[in-house]
Amino acid sequence: MVSAATLLLPNEEVKKKIKVEVNENVKTKDRDLAHIKEWLRKQPHLPDKWDDERLINFLRGSNFSLEKCKTKLDLYFTMRAACPEFFTNRDVTRPEIARSLSKIQGAPLPVLTPNGLRVNCFRVMDENLDSSFVSSLLKLSLMLGDVRLKEEAEGVAGDVYVMDVAPLSPAHLTLLSLTTIKKYLICVQDAYPVKLKEIHVVNSNPVIDVVFNMVKPLVKEKIRNRIFFHCSVDGLTKYIPKDILPEEFGGYGGSLQEMHNAWEEKLKTYTKWFKEQESIKAIETLRPGKPKNYDEILGTEGSFRTLSID
Known part of the structure; x- marks a missing residue:
């Protein structure tokens, strides 16, 4: 296994x-x-x-x-x-990072798609988010990126991101810093050697429309064209095989919570x-x-x- x-x-x-x-x-x-x-x-x-x-x-x-x-x-x-x-204080036992980890499920999936893409799944699990949540989440994303740079010695064909944003509400808009998002987008679009093939936003709602319109000018056109919004998980299998998707996203690929826990422990070793x-x-x-x-x-x-x- x-x-x-x-x-x-x-x-x-x-x-x-x-x-x-x-x-x-x-x-x-x-x-x-x-x-x-x-x-x-x-x-x-x-x-x-x-x-x-x-x-x-x-x-x-x-x-x-x-x-x-x-x-x-x-x-x-x-x-x-x-x-x-x-890029500093990258320790998952720090209170602000540990707190953010407790409010999400997320991990790169172990199995690649048939054409060699790495699927990364994330879910926001708690609506009670504080001001450090977004910056900690973005830091964690780049920490995972650096571990993958080190461990994926043979490379992959590209990345697919799947994000379930069901709990997000208008109140969470105050947590967003456009400056922080700008910095993150420079990293992922230009600085990291990522080939971003698809982004799937699941359980999309009007709040996500507002966020997307805010960041849209900062996102390269080719990436904007690879973003898909879904009302539920049902449409994901058109893009990602069901045997790869975790159970929480309607698939047979195992428990995302178990993957999340395993990656938290792995990041501790780093x-x-x-x-x-x-x-x-x-x-x-x-x-x-x-x-x-x-x-x-x-x-x-x-x-x-x-x-x-x-």
Whole structure:
């Protein structure tokens, strides 16, 4: 039986298809990796070295374009410095994080879809949410992202997110910080090597319409076109096989609560690693040329700007 916190990797057939999709060439892969490692060593403001598994995942997320990979890595390390609220104090036993964990169910599912996609399911379980809930939830999402960067050594075809938002009401709108959401979207859209294929919002309601209209200008058009709203879980099986979906989403893929509990325990084992990783970030005073202005990157002066990665 598959462990609830396991990340199964693609089979050989799917792996071959993914390699074609991301332009991964076994003959040039090692050379590309060596190029990126040498480039990192020459950047005084970036870490001298990083583990091969994560660098390869950044190459995959950049379709093995060396220049795209460099831009994405630079932004990733820059955001780690610019957003300490996401990248420090990453300890699931901290009161604010533990409190948020108790109000949700969520985990990346262990089994991939037939075409190699990783499905991530989340449910809000409690309507009594406090001001730290959103920021803690976004931090947890990026913590999971960093663990997956380390553990998904063979890569996946992309990500699918399924979110059940049934308990949310107009009162929860006051918990949202547009600035925090902007920072998070820069991370997931531009800094992390994520290929976001679908987002499914389940038990959608008028509050979600308001939230979506608020953040819509900040979301890239190609991602906006991949967002689907459902009144119930019934429509999910059109997109995701029922044998993969957890029981809470109408599937046969096991208990999401058990997966949630297993991942909480797994994240506890990463506490020391997360602490060690806090120093892995850009140092602007050492950047050649003009240092990055965080206000310009994050758009905190009233307009939202991202670093272009074309």
